[in-house]
Amino acid sequence: MAKDPRPAEELTIWEDARAMINKARAEGIETVHERLQKQTPHCKFCELGTSCRICTMGPCKITPKSPRGVCGADADVVVARNFGRFVAGGAAGHSDHGRDLIEVLEAIVEGETKDYKITDEDKLRRISAEVGIETEGRDIKDIARDAMECFFGDFGSRKKEVSFLSRVPQKRKDIWTKLGMVPRGVDREIAEMMHRTHMGCDNDAPNTLLHAARTSLADGWGGSMIGTELSDVIFGTPTPSMSQANLGVIKEDKVNILVHGHNPVVSEMILAASRDPEIVAEAKAAGAAGINIAGLCCTGNELLMRKGIPMAGNHLMTELAILTGAVEAVVVDYQCIMPSLVQISSCYHTRFIDTAAKARFTGATHFDIHPHNAYEQATEIVRLAVKAYSERDASRVDIPCEPVEIMTGFSNEAVISALGGSLDPLVQAIAAGDIRGAVGIVGCNNPKFQQDSMNVGLAKELIKKDILVLVTGCVTTAAGKAGLLVPDAIEMAGPGIKKVCGALGIPPVLHYGSCVDNARILQLCAALADALNVDISDLPVGASSPEWYSEKAAAIGLYAVASGIYTHLGHPPNILGSETVTNIAVSGLEDLVGASFVIEPDPVKAAELFDERIKAKRIGLGLSE
Numbered sequence: 001m002a003k004d005p006r007p008a009e010e011l012t013i014w015e016d017a018r019a020m021i022n023k024a025r026a027e028g029i030e031t032v033h034e035r036l037q038k039q040t041p042h043c044k045f046c047e048l049g050t051s052c053r054i055c056t057m058g059p060c061k062i063t064p065k066s067p068r069g070v071c072g073a074d075a076d077v078v079v080a081r082n083f084g085r086f087v088a089g090g091a092a093g094h095s096d097h098g099r100d101l102i103e104v105l106e107a108i109v110e111g112e113t114k115d116y117k118i119t120d121e122d123k124l125r126r127i128s129a130e131v132g133i134e135t136e137g138r139d140i141k142d143i144a145r146d147a148m149e150c151f152f153g154d155f156g157s158r159k160k161e162v163s164f165l166s167r168v169p170q171k172r173k174d175i176w177t178k179l180g181m182v183p184r185g186v187d188r189e190i191a192e193m194m195h196r197t198h199m200g201c202d203n204d205a206p207n208t209l210l211h212a213a214r215t216s217l218a219d220g221w222g223g224s225m226i227g228t229e230l231s232d233v234i235f236g237t238p239t240p241s242m243s244q245a246n247l248g249v250i251k252e253d254k255v256n257i258l259v260h261g262h263n264p265v266v267s268e269m270i271l272a273a274s275r276d277p278e279i280v281a282e283a284k285a286a287g288a289a290g291i292n293i294a295g296l297c298c299t300g301n302e303l304l305m306r307k308g309i310p311m312a313g314n315h316l317m318t319e320l321a322i323l324t325g326a327v328e329a330v331v332v333d334y335q336c337i338m339p340s341l342v343q344i345s346s347c348y349h350t351r352f353i354d355t356a357a358k359a360r361f362t363g364a365t366h367f368d369i370h371p372h373n374a375y376e377q378a379t380e381i382v383r384l385a386v387k388a389y390s391e392r393d394a395s396r397v398d399i400p401c402e403p404v405e406i407m408t409g410f411s412n413e414a415v416i417s418a419l420g421g422s423l424d425p426l427v428q429a430i431a432a433g434d435i436r437g438a439v440g441i442v443g444c445n446n447p448k449f450q451q452d453s454m455n456v457g458l459a460k461e462l463i464k465k466d467i468l469v470l471v472t473g474c475v476t477t478a479a480g481k482a483g484l485l486v487p488d489a490i491e492m493a494g495p496g497i498k499k500v501c502g503a504l505g506i507p508p509v510l511h512y513g514s515c516v517d518n519a520r521i522l523q524l525c526a527a528l529a530d531a532l533n534v535d536i537s538d539l540p541v542g543a544s545s546p547e548w549y550s551e552k553a554a555a556i557g558l559y560a561v562a563s564g565i566y567t568h569l570g571h572p573p574n575i576l577g578s579e580t581v582t583n584i585a586v587s588g589l590e591d592l593v594g595a596s597f598v599i600e601p602d603p604v605k606a607a608e609l610f611d612e613r614i615k616a617k618r619i620g621l622g623l624s625e
C-alpha cells in the first residue's frame, strides 16, 4: 500500500467509488490509485515524448546538452515517431475489433455458426448499397458475402480508399486528397506507420504527423465504422430504451456476472446463456434469485445500447466493482482490462475468465471462444459463475448504492426515426438556434484526474449553453450517474435544448454507444454537412475527451480533427517535448484540415472554448446567435 494515500474524495466524484476505495484500503487491496502514487513522478522524458526506444543504438533521451539521439534524430522526429506509433496502436485496437465482426459475418455466410445470425437485414442492405454492392432482388446471404469480401478488402492494400469514404462530404475528401491523407487500407496505414517510424525512414515530423492522421482516418472511417455497422447487422441496431447505472446494478441476491472489454461477440453470448432456463434453474437451486449480467466499459456499452443491460461502471470502476464482494465472474474479451483485476478477483470468490487468444491474462481461466463454439462455451462460463455463488462470503458483500435510471440506444437510425424520418428537424433546430451546436464527449477515466469530474462537468456546462451532448465510451456511465441520461435532465439545460429535447422526450445528453461507435458521430456529422451543403469543419460541432488515457482515444481525437472537428483534450499527449509537433496539433492543423486540438483541464473553461467556436461556426454559416 502506498504511503499517505490520497483521500477517496479527491480521487473520484462518486460515493460508490469512494466507498469501495475505502473498503479496498481497509482490506489491504491495492488499486490503480495506489499504483499511480507509486509510479509518480513519471519519467520527464517519456512525458515529453523525447525518449526513444526504437532501436538498440539507444535508448536515447533528448536534452539541451544532447539534442540528438545516436542516429541524429532531434526532438521533433522523436516526438512525431512516438506519437505516430501511439496512434497506430489505437487504430489497430479498434480496427482489429472491427475485423473480428467481419469474421463472425464470414462464419454466418459460410454456415459455420448457429450462434450468430443476421439480425438487421435492412441495415445490411442499406450499408451494402452505400459501399457499392448490388442489393436489388438479391438473397441476403449473397449480399452478406459481398459485404464480407468488401470489408475484408478495406483492411488490405488493393483499394485506393476504404469503402465508407462514400459517406464523406466531397469537400473533406478533396482536403484529404490534397494532403495525401486518404486512408487506403486499415492494415496498410498501420503497417506504413510502423515502417515510417523505423530508424532511418520518415525523418520529417510534419510528414509523419500527416500519416498519423491518415492512419487515424483508416480507423474512424474504416475499422471502427465497420465494427459498429456489422455489430448492428449481427446483434441489432440500437433503439431507445431505459436501463440503469452504477454499482447498485450488482444484485445481492443474484449470481452476478460482469462483462468487460469491447466486442459484443462474447458478451452477447454470455447474456444469451444467462437466460437459458436450465442454467437459471441451476442458479435458483444454488439459492440465488437469478442471474444478473451487468456491463463494464465498452462491451457494457454494446449490451446497454442494444439490450438495455445495466452498466456497473466505467474504467476506474472496474477494480471497484469486484470489491463489492458480490461478483461471481468477470468475463473479458479485450482492451482496457487492467491486469490487476486478476489479483483483485483472487481476493474474493470471483472467477476471472478471459476469452480471446489475443488477450490472455496470467492467472485467468481461459475459454477459447470462436463463432462455432461461442454459445456452448458461454454456457460453461455462466455455469462456473453459478458454482462460484455458493462460495460467496456474505460478510464481505457491500453494494454501496441504489442504481440510477438512464436512457440509452441513440443510434443514428433511432435519432432519425425519432425526428420523423429525416435529419431536417435537427437541421432546423440548429438553424433556429434552439440547438446551437453539438459536442461528442468521449473516452476514458484516468487516475491522474478526479474520476469523472471533467466528464460530467463539461457535459453540464455545455447543455446549459444549448449545446447538445452525445456521449460514448466511459463518459456514458459518468453522464448516467450524474442524472444526465434521462429526459428530466432537460431541467439542467438551456431553454432551446429544453424545448427541443422536451418535445421529443429525450435527454439533453444522448448515449451514442461504445468507443468504436464514435463512427456513428462521424456519420452524423457527414450527414449534417451534406444537408447544409458544407464541409464538416463548417459545422457548429466539437469533440472532447476530457479524461482520456488510451492509444485508442488518441486515434479517435486525431480522426475527429482530421475530419474537421475541433477537439478538446483534458491533458496533452506526450508531445510537449517538440514545439513543432505541439504547434501543429494546437494550431497548424487548423490551416490544413480546418480543425485542431485544444488542451484545457478546466471543464468550465473548456465549455467556454466550445461556446466561442460554435458561435464562430454559426456566424460562418450565416446563422443567428
Ligand code: BF8
Pocket: 262, 297, 298, 314, 315, 335, 336, 442, 443, 444, 445, 472, 473, 474, 475, 514, 515, 516, 549, 550, 552, 553
Ligand atoms: O474504448 S473509453 S477507458 S473502455 S479507451 Fe477504454 Fe477509454 Fe473506456 Fe472503451 Ni474507449
